[in-house]
Amino acid sequence: MSVTKDRLESNINRHISAIILHDLKDKNMGHVTVTDVVVSKDLSYATVYVTFFDDRGVPTERVEELNKAKGFIRTQLSKRLTTYKTPEIRFVYDNSLNAGARIDELLKKI
Numbered sequence: 851m852s853v854t855k856d857r858l859e860s861n862i863n864r865h866i867s868a869i870i871l872h873d874l875k876d877k878n879m880g881h882v883t884v885t886d887v888v889v890s891k892d893l894s895y896a897t898v899y900v901t902f903f904d905d906r907g908v909p910t911e912r913v914e915e916l917n918k919a920k921g922f923i924r925t926q927l928s929k930r931l932t933t934y935k936t937p938e939i940r941f942v943y944d945n946s947l948n949a950g951a952r953i954d955e956l957l958k959k960i
Contacts, residue, residue: 855889858933862896863887865930866939869923876915880906885944889937896937899944909943916941 867884886899900916902909916923920939928936 855891855893858893858931858937859887859889859896861931862889862898862927862937862939865927866898866923869926869930870916873926874919874923876919878906879912879915880904882912882916885946893933894935894937896939898939898941900941901944901946909945913941913943 863884863886866887870879870882870884881903883901883903884898885901888897888899889895900913902912906912917940920941924936924939927939
């Protein structure tokens with residue numbers, strides 16, 4: 851991995867978290883956590899993995915709402931990044947935390 855790619859992923863993670871928390875008008879979104887960002891090799895696409903820590907609805911529907919707002923989020927992101935081109939973003943639900951909790955429960959039962 852290149853230092854540039856790692857730094858860009860870290861910056862996108864930090865900025866998108868702040869944009870969702872402070873700038874997004876949809877207050878029904880609840881508590882959204884950006885768990886990871888993966889940028890393509892040519893730095894033109896970014897997959898943003900998110901998870902939710904409350905029970906405000908079906909996670910896939912909430913991810914769809916984020917994907918509907920990705921134009922606004924990308925515009926805000928472009929104002930904060932110092933790169934020439936802002937990557938296209940796509941939100942994906944990250945259920946690894948739920949899977950980890952389930953494995954923990956199973957291990958405690960054994």
